Amino acid sequence: MLFRKLEDKINLIYNKKSVVFFAFLLIGFFIIFLRLLYLQVINYDKYKKIADNNRIRVVRVKADRGFIYDRNDNIIVKNKPSYNLYLVREDIEDKNNLLNLINQKIPIDRELIEKRLKKAYYYQEVLAYRGLTFEELSYFSENIEDLQGVSIKLDPVRDYLDSTSMSHIIGYLGETTEQDLKTKPNYFGGDLIGKTGVEYFYEDILKGKDGKKFIEVDSLGQTINTIEFQPPINGKSLKLSVDYRLQKFAQKLFGNKRGSIVVEDVQTGELILLFSSPTYDLNDFVPYITQENWDKLIKDNKKPLLNRAIESHYPPGSIFKILMALIGLKEKVITPNTEFFCNGKLEFGNYEYKCWKTAGHGDVDLKKAIAESCDVYFYNLGLQLGIDKISEYAKRFKLGEYTNVDIPNEKSGIFPNRDWKKNAFNQIWFPGETIITSIGQGYISVTPIQLVNMFAGIFNGGKILKPHIVKSIIDDNGETLTKTEIYDTITIPEKIKKSILEGMTEAVYGRHGTSYRARVESISVAGKTGTAQVVSLKKTEKYDDDKIPEKYRDHSWFAAVFPAQQPQYALIAMVEHGGSGSQSAAALAGAIINKMVDLNYVSD
């Protein structure tokens, strides 16, 4: 009885509610019905017309690519107009015929165009040819009515202040590959994309975001009305930390020589100069590179596309002795006054390790060891330290490791240790290998940028920095500076720094110094030469650089920090097959430092 009552009540209340509920839902359906009525009856003519002509098209509005400036706000890269030929699949009547007609005037890649046409979304403008000359432009414009499906549009390309001196930093643009299209949803076939350099590394920043336009067109495909416009967001600009004037100067200095030179601000990791020789012409890639030019570039045995500052690795030779000195002092294996006796060789096991100076250096302390680059001193130091200590420090200073500089294709090179040898040769480490490692020979292979960054780390008090070439990113809201990133900090007491600097200063200014070619008049420079052997010639064998073929000559290294009182900049110069370090590389470095004095980077 009780349930009966409750049941009646519930049925009474909730049946009423059900009616309200259903009424509410009916309103929802009625709204949709009204909307259908509006679209299909009231606006029928409008939509019918649009559908008959398929008149709504969506057109991409490309964002402008950001500019690139040098540290002094010189515009290094900007954009200039280029006229391109586009095809719209839906407007083409006879594809083969049309392509034949176009081909009579310009060389087109039919296979590529057909592939792009197939992939295009409806009414997409598909790039058929980039960079029409004025004459071609006129021809197509005049005959556009006979070429249904063809449209000509302006699409900017890069315009360089100097197309050679900064090529390795800037990098070139190229058309998107299949792989690019797979991984980057906002790109279409024929779009330009950064392939190397900062153009590649900062692609996302430079590119911006494309906008789009919904347009209504007439039967000839001409726009009669813009229905909706979403403006593009232009790319941001980059401000490089490098100085264009120094780049230009370095290019002149190198001439035909091969090699690279890098200058880094020891406190911030900014790269002031990064030049690799030989270089290539960025204008070869504008508006696109011809097969002929490309073949020429990649078949050139001087390898102009190679950025030798970050992609080539070599044994550092005696430059490495600076790090050895630091490890020795830091680990308290030596003091600046510790002496080793050099009689021109070190006997170890049943093998003789020779000093470059056959007559020997006599009693050698640290200062003399660095200044005169005594091998025997460092053999002894190396044996006392052992390979584990040496490789541990080298790793922390990022030798044989990626510095992660903001340019692509960096190589790591090698710094050997026990594990590496086990993996590479399945052999144990021999003490003799420690000896040759101590003077930067053997398995070690490092890039110039690793070395310059190592010097920056030693002389900024032990901060291992991430070097970078972009100083800031610029957009409408101003500049965002690249932060200085520190990988690691090794405490280096002022005393240790002073002792090493003394040796390096003596190397440049001392009577027996190996680096006298880097002397600069107005400021004091601390330096160290290095020679990387290309072929293993016996150290004692006297030979004259000029008499052996160039390709067998040693690579010439030079490292400098300046001003010597309180180093602000670290520099590494490397000349491939330049002979001993004291020759070509030191002279180059001297000239660059002089130029930097002229440009007010440093003063006494």
Next chain:
Amino acid sequence: MFQIDKRQLKNFDVILVLIIFLINICGILAIYSASYDMADGTFDAYYKKQILWFIIGILTFLFFSAVSYKRWIEYAYVLYALGIILLILVLIIGHVGMGAQRWINIGGFRLQPSETFKIIFVIILAYNFRDLSENNLTLIDIIKKSLILFPPFLLIFLQPDLGTAVIFLAVWGMVLLYRGVTKWTFLISLFTFVLSMPVLWFNLKEYQKNRVLTFLNPERDPFGSGYHVIQSKVAIGSGGIFGKGFLQGTQTHLKFLPERHTDFIFSLINEEFGLIGGSIILLLFILLIYRIIQNATETSEPTAKILCIAVASVTFFQVFVNSAMTVSLMPVVGIPMPFISYGGSSMLTFMAMMGLVNSAKMRKFNSPSEY
């Protein structure tokens, strides 16, 4: 479990089944048309697969009709817990497709837990709102009732699938109103809700607004939802009163209209069959929902009532959101139209829910005391 009572067979809802049949036939015809490629005159296999899903759907319907809905309600919390576990799993090991994580791959089969959860949701709602007494709910009561809503809402929101998450919220809201809230609670809640929306929106930065818009529609094609909507409007508008005829829709067949066999199938129907076709679809859904609500009124058993109301709400909101999106009254979200859009998950979900309704109808003679 399967003991069949004569009274049950007598109450088997033939009319409900008939309406479902009609809607599905319309759906299969539309998908058949959508499978047709006007350019080269070939057909995709979508319609064949849809027929297969329909057959499996009928079996699902029969299964859910045969099992007493009370069994499910008895185990409502167990089902709920399992569903939540699946929703968490999908976030962890889910298959990422079109920018969102919605599926779990089980031996080549793709399970979409947010679809399955719809069935669980109507069951838990029936259990949770079964206290149909005279007292209307106060704010505190509402908060208590919302506890079952938030876990699935948040988990689906995170996939991200805002469209489906909002459906859950809306269905919960409908059942809440059906159950009854005090006048003041209703007014205050409504007022706060309406007021907070524009304040919230205008306080967003431009990029945040863009993000919300992208969030609403994660599966934008390179040229975005604007393109879909414009093409959809052209397709519908150009259909006129009578439509262009079966297989004659130029907008849809020339591939102007993306997703024409799934989320935008309503546009195709309107292009080819015009206002008449579109209205027939709407009418069929009205009949379906009417029938479900009728079943709710016929039974005296509280859980059955709520169960039917919840199913009617889910059906209504999916039809409404999907069609509103194609006619450009709402932003584009990936919500299929029940029984019409191509897809197995949605078919089975709705067949199961209709089965629950039929199960309630078959057992309507049970009195409340028998729960």
